[in-house]
Structures are given as structure tokens and as C-alpha cells.
Amino acid sequence: MPEPEIPLPTVLDPDGRTIGAQEREAVLRVLDSAVLCSAFGAEARSLEAEMAALYGRPHAVACSSGTAALHLAVAACGVGPGDEVVTTPISDFGTVAPVLVHGARPVFADVRAADGNLDPDAVEAAITPRTRAVIAVHLFGGAADVARLREICDRHGLPLVEDCAQAWLGEDAAGRLLGTVGDIACFSLQQYKHITAGDGGLAIxxxxxxxxxxxxxxxxxxxxxxxxxxxEMGLNYRMPELVAAVARAQLAKVGGVVRARRAAAGRLLDALEGLDGVALAGEPTGHAWWMVPLLVGDNARWAKKLAAEGVPALPGYLERPLYANPAVPGGRTGLCPRAEELIGRTLLALPWNEAYGAGHVDRVAGALRRAARRVPAG
Ligand SMILES: Cc1ncc(COP(=O)(O)O)c(C=O)c1O
Incomplete structure (x- = not known):
């Protein structure tokens, strides 16, 4: 018997976001002050102080998006024409756009088949005398191997940038906060992230x-x-005061958001225990659960079965690796075979939400159990 239809909250609906009285008060506070630009107000500077305190790092810079935060990082690392930046083929375009716009070349290292995060050996093999930085992404909120990446970067004298856009308050295997190991860590406040101000970014x-x-x-x-x-060269990447005020209210809630996502993910993992043909991509410990990444045999068929039950799932997360996009020069199919296998066949990413209660999780689990019966393991 299928579970009754319980609508799943999404990031595009008030039930699936934590926007409430605090954000409303914040917006009105700024409007009433008439100072909407952060060059003259106190909200963005206060957000920076609160972010620095949350992560225990002395400096934070607020800006207009996660892409802008990565651009600040790339510029601060001195990346210029002809330089190379080693990074992952599985990420949002915002991870590589700043590299490209500086006339540098993103060099794509392959990922681990187990979780889609950068393979440190592949990163080391991709380093050349032109390499100026490494950008690691904590994909879906699961930790990239920052311990090994840090060691590799130190040995080669390279800065390590952590792209934490999907990994608010995630932790690595040693229990360290993601975003505290790299020289710079970048965060996004875009609509789909753990917390949002519509758009916005922070670099620490x-x-x-x-x-x-x-x-x-x-x-x-x-x-x-x-x-x-x-x-020096610079752009206008200032975060508006209205955005900063909302971001401050959201930042105060991020701990609760991650706790709720972890509780819901834990229930799902319990429900999937012993189910053939589907496994978690990566390790649950410390995961921030931006999405729940699964490994299956035929991701397109799984996504179709789940969609038929109203459960959203992204086969492969991306349509293609970053390097196969027309905007990235020199990309060729076959460059990173493990990334291509994940995207094309084995990775299934379930959008996750802090408002998922037991009923929502059971609905997702039930749909996965039925999909497992209908989709032959492979
Ligand atoms: C891993 C990753 N990096 C960078 C970005 C870019 O962030 P934004 O959309 O805020 O520019 C995103 C999200 O969009 C992301 O998921």
C-alpha cells in the first residue's frame, strides 16, 4: 500500500524555509533606517562578525553571491592569465566561473566514485608549475578529504579554497567544521541553500x-x-543591507536547520538499511545534508519511478560535468571517467529539507523501496 500523499516541503515554499518574524523585523529595521547600501550601514559588517564567530575564524567578508565569494577567493589567491586552478568536475558553475573570468584554466581532477568528492591523488597528479590554487567542493554537504588536500597543498605551496556552498556546518571525519581547514572558505545564501537571503555570499x-x-x-x-x-582591481560585489539583515536572522537559525536535516536523514538511512540496489554515496558522519546523495544502478530510471510518486530526485545532479559545458574551453568527454559514471549512471541526488518530518521521510523511503523493487539492481 502506498503511503498517503503528504506534500513534500521545498525551498520554494514558505513551509520549506525558515523565514519568519525575525527576517521580517530585520527587513523593516533596515528600511526604516533608510541606509540600504552596506558601504554606509552596519548590517553587513555585523553579519561578517557573526559569521567569523560562528566558524571561529578571524575574518569574514560578505558579498553578493556564492559565486562572488569564490571570485574574492580566486582574486585574493592572485590567479591570473595562464594560471591553472585544480578543481572538481561536479559542482555548480560558480566554482569555475571566477577562474575562467581571470583568464586562468580550471584543471579538472577526477572524483571518488564513492561520494563524488575530489580524489586527492587525482588532485596531486593534476598539479603543475602553473597551478595557483586548489578549490575543493564539499558536495551535497559531505566532506571532501580536506586533511589530505591540505597536506598536498602545503607540500606544493598552494592555497586551498573550500567551497562550502552546500555544506553549512558540515564536519569532516575528524570532526572539524568544513570551512576551517582551507586558507579561504566560501558560502552561499542562494535560495536553495541551507539558509537563504535570496542571494548572497560569505568568504572566511x-x-x-x-x-x-x-x-x-x-x-x-x-x-x-x-x-x-x-x-587594486575590484568589482562591486557588496551585499546590500536588506540582504545582510535577512542573512543575520538566517545565520542564527543555521544550527537548527542542520540539526533538523540530520534527524530526517538519519530516519531515511535507517529505513533504507538492508535495501538492495541503493546505498548512501559517502559517509553519514558530519554530513550537512544539502541533498541526500544515493548510489544506484540506473539513475534515470530511479528518478522516473520516484517522480511518478511525486518524490523529486536529480539523476546525476548535473546534466554533464562542468568541463563539458560550452562555456568551458577545452573540455572533452572522457576527461574524468568516475565523474561521468556518477552523472550518467549511478548518482541520484534527493533534494532535502529541514522541514521534513517523519511522515515526509517515510513517504520518500516508501517510494525508494518500491523503486528498488521495480528497478533491477545493476
Ligand atoms: C558548490 C557550489 N558552489 C558555488 C555555488 C554558487 O553560489 P551562488 O549561486 O550563490 O552564486 C553554488 C550554488 O549555487 C554551489 O552549490
């Missing part, structure tokens, strides 16, 4: 020189404390 760092370069790049290379001098 320990090194004051890196932080200063990011801050200058965020505001036209202009240190406003010394007059109207543009010391």
Missing part, C-alpha cells in the same frame, strides 16, 4: 592579508578609510 579566512585583498576586491579595490584611491 585566517590570514589578514588574504582577507584584506578579498575586502578590496569586493568594493572596487577601495579602502574607504584612506580616501578615494583604488589600490
Amino acid at each position: 579566512a585566517d590570514d589578514p592579508a588574504l582577507a584584506r585583498r578579498m575586502r578590496l576586491f569586493m568594493d572596487k579595490g577601495w579602502d574607504r578609510s584612506e580616501g578615494r584611491i583604488h589600490r
Whole structure:
């Protein structure tokens, strides 16, 4: 007997977001102040202080998107024309767009078949004298192997950037917060993320020189404390005060969001125990559960079966690896076979939500059990 239809909350509906009285108050506070630009207000600077405190890092820079945060990181690392940046083929385009726009070349290292995160051996093999940085993504909220990546980067004298857009408050196998091992860590506040202000980004760092370069790049290379001098190249990536105020209210809720996602994911994993033909992609410990990534035999068929029951699932997460997009020069099919196998056949990503209660999880689990019966293991 199929479970009764319980609508699944989504990030595009009020039930699937944590936006409420605090965010409303925040917006009105800023509107009433009439200061909407963060060059002149206190909200974005307060958000930075709160983010730095949350992650225990001395510096945070707020900006207009996760892509902008990655651009601050790439600029601060001094990436320029002809340079190479080693990164993953399975991510949002925002991970590589800043590299491309600096006239540098993203070099794609293959991922681990088990979870889609960068394979540290492949990263090391991809490093050349032109490499200027490594960008690791914590895919779906599961940890990339930052311990090994840190060691490799240190040995080669390279900065490590952590793309934590999908990994708010995730932890690695040693229990370290994701976003505290790389020289810079970047976060997104886009609509689909754990917490949102519509769009927005944050970059955190320990090194004051890196932080200063990011801050200058965020505001036209202009240190406003010394007059109207543009010391370095920079863009306008300022976070508006309305966004920052909402982000502050959301940041106060991120712990609860991650706890709720973990509880729901734990229930799903219990329900799937012993089920043939489907397994978690990666390790559950420390996962932030932006999505629940599964490994199956034929992801397109699974996604179709689940869709027929109203349970959304993304086969492969992406349609193609980043390098196979027309906007990325020089990409060729076959470059990263494990990434291609995950995208084309074995990876099934379930959108996840902090508002999933037992009924929602049981509905997803029931649909997966029935799909497992109908889809032959392979
Ligand atoms: C891993 C990853 N990196 C970067 C980004 C870019 O963030 P934004 O959409 O805020 O620019 C996203 C999300 O969109 C993402 O998931």
C-alpha cells in the first residue's frame, strides 16, 4: 500500500524555509533606517562578525553571491592569465566561473566514485608549475578529504579554497567544521541553500592579508578609510543591507536547520538499511545534508519511478560535468571517467529539507523501496 500523499516541503515554499518574524523585523529595521547600501550601514559588517564567530575564524567578508565569494577567493589567491586552478568536475558553475573570468584554466581532477568528492591523488597528479590554487567542493554537504588536500597543498605551496556552498556546518571525519581547514572558505545564501537571503555570499579566512585583498576586491579595490584611491582591481560585489539583515536572522537559525536535516536523514538511512540496489554515496558522519546523495544502478530510471510518486530526485545532479559545458574551453568527454559514471549512471541526488518530518521521510523511503523493487539492481 502506498503511503498517503503528504506534500513534500521545498525551498520554494514558505513551509520549506525558515523565514519568519525575525527576517521580517530585520527587513523593516533596515528600511526604516533608510541606509540600504552596506558601504554606509552596519548590517553587513555585523553579519561578517557573526559569521567569523560562528566558524571561529578571524575574518569574514560578505558579498553578493556564492559565486562572488569564490571570485574574492580566486582574486585574493592572485590567479591570473595562464594560471591553472585544480578543481572538481561536479559542482555548480560558480566554482569555475571566477577562474575562467581571470583568464586562468580550471584543471579538472577526477572524483571518488564513492561520494563524488575530489580524489586527492587525482588532485596531486593534476598539479603543475602553473597551478595557483586548489578549490575543493564539499558536495551535497559531505566532506571532501580536506586533511589530505591540505597536506598536498602545503607540500606544493598552494592555497586551498573550500567551497562550502552546500555544506553549512558540515564536519569532516575528524570532526572539524568544513570551512576551517582551507586558507579561504566560501558560502552561499542562494535560495536553495541551507539558509537563504535570496542571494548572497560569505568568504572566511585566517590570514589578514588574504582577507584584506578579498575586502578590496569586493568594493572596487577601495579602502574607504584612506580616501578615494583604488589600490587594486575590484568589482562591486557588496551585499546590500536588506540582504545582510535577512542573512543575520538566517545565520542564527543555521544550527537548527542542520540539526533538523540530520534527524530526517538519519530516519531515511535507517529505513533504507538492508535495501538492495541503493546505498548512501559517502559517509553519514558530519554530513550537512544539502541533498541526500544515493548510489544506484540506473539513475534515470530511479528518478522516473520516484517522480511518478511525486518524490523529486536529480539523476546525476548535473546534466554533464562542468568541463563539458560550452562555456568551458577545452573540455572533452572522457576527461574524468568516475565523474561521468556518477552523472550518467549511478548518482541520484534527493533534494532535502529541514522541514521534513517523519511522515515526509517515510513517504520518500516508501517510494525508494518500491523503486528498488521495480528497478533491477545493476
Ligand atoms: C558548490 C557550489 N558552489 C558555488 C555555488 C554558487 O553560489 P551562488 O549561486 O550563490 O552564486 C553554488 C550554488 O549555487 C554551489 O552549490
